[in-house]
Amino acid sequence: MATTTPVRGAHTPPPGGSGAASNGPSAWRTRLWRFDDKASPYAYIAPFFLIFGAFGLYPLLYTGWIALHRVEMTGLDQSEWVGWDNFAKILQDSEFWTAVSNTFVIGVISTVPQLLVALGLAHLLNYKLRASTVWRTVILTPYATSVATAALVFALVFRADGGLLNWVLHFVGFGDTDWGDGEWTSKIAISVIVIWRWTGYNALIYLAAMQAVPTDLYEAASIDGATRWQQFRKVTIPSLRPTILFTIVISTIGSMQLFGEPLLLQGGTIGAVGGSEHQYETLSIYLFNYGWKLGHLGPAAAVAWAMLVLLLLIALINWIVGRFVRKSAA
């Protein structure tokens, strides 16, 4: 890529400036130009790195410091060294492990169906359609809906008494499920919100990748007598592998962050602890509850570090699975 760049510094000074004689005002100008050329790219990318340094990297490191101290919401300017106590506190807390497992379970049951449906949906959208833009826009409307709005509407839909879903289900004899209070039903409810918001978005990403698959691959396959399903499995899916891996990574990171959905599913003080039995408490809720409701920022920072470790673990698993898939495909 760098090879396509024309040789820089080869440009001549503006017409009128003397070429050979390198003294006088034109030499000064040439030097200024050189500096302009050297410094400008750094100046243009500096804002990103300044903002990231101040509000991304610095807090990230600072989190480690806070995790080793006692810092209370009531006195933010005071701190006291406590060593690994905060980590010990959360690791011995069974609620923390509940939150880890909930985050993991909700992550799986929201990501897997979401990506499978998105793949099928992209396949449908890849046909020649009437009003194709309208379809694409319609399936993307949930993306324009805020997490707060989505969570609150679905909270009404999943409500135990007078909820829309229970009314529909009573026709087939299941009218009295207490969605929010159940161990599994509450996790399903939260996954439905996530799936609703993100399926259309992922479908469009898959669609973009599908349209980049060369047509002759399909022609060759159909000459060889492949059915449509075989074409989908043997041509489309392999071509989409990098995109699929990418969406898995992004969805995994996203599911680690679930906060608004569990907070607002039942709302109020129940939401702030992730359900009466913590049945849908995610790590973000746990962090929020420790830091902002109970006011202990030290353990909250320790939770953030635990999340980082979990993310790295997931990245490692992703990488291993990715390698395995690539090897078995070769």
Added chain:
Amino acid sequence: MTTTSPTKTAPDLAPAPLPASAGKSGGRFKLGAGQHLNGGPFTYAALVVVGLGSIFPLYWTLVAASHDQQRVLDSPPPFLPGGRLWSNLQAAWEQAHLGKAIVNSFIVAGCITAATLFFCTLAGYAFAKMRFRGRGALMTAVIATLTIPPQLSVVPLFILMSDIGWGGKLESVIFPTLVGAFGVFFMRQYLLEALPYELIEAAKVDGATNIRIVWNVVLPAARPAMMVLGMLTFVQAWNDFFWPFLALNQENPTLQVALGQLSASYTPDQSIVMAGALISTLPLLLVFVVFGKQIVGGIMAGAVKG
């Protein structure tokens, strides 16, 4: 077309065709359209089901916001709008400081969008078309920051904001998101294709300084992508929940924060909560109806979750 990419990670992140062509592709597929088959009745039936599923929760927000709570929780539930929309909207407006929240949301999303467009275009241009030491490594660093969830830094961020006197102020939610990695990447991808080197060189021969080139050559060339990035950024900033909910308080909320607090109050009236949800969603839905096509094109071109 996308054969020239400096970093190893970039091709994985960019499974998409040209931003320009994706934005305009509209009704018919051009290059590499896959199977070129017409959708059958099954295709349309399935799309109608998915489409209804996508729209229904929003429609039902309107329905629930236009009845009183008792009617909403009745069985069978209402499926057509009722007559109490206006009074519910008024109640939500008063109970949750929504007037202030709307102004705040526009300030926050507006500032973030303007700054993102400016800084991301500059950085995207530098990464796409300028040669400098460390460019590949720095671009990889930019993309790597996408994988860091905000949860990891909210605790110190909260302390930092209260230290510098921004606790509970809009600055605390604006500044951390002034410029994002997604935007830098998005603008770089676009400018790689859309801005020919000849144009830059011609301006240089005419004696233009770098900042002049940005103003007269880069910004005009980048305008279509900036439109799309602007809308994506606005949607994201408007809907952001986690950090604003932690950073702002009841007296000075954004719409999403106010909505969260409205529903967290002791015994929230569900119709009023839904009226609040409607107010907070309506501006974006309007943007979506008008610019849906461009937003769809932008997502297919960028193919990264911001």
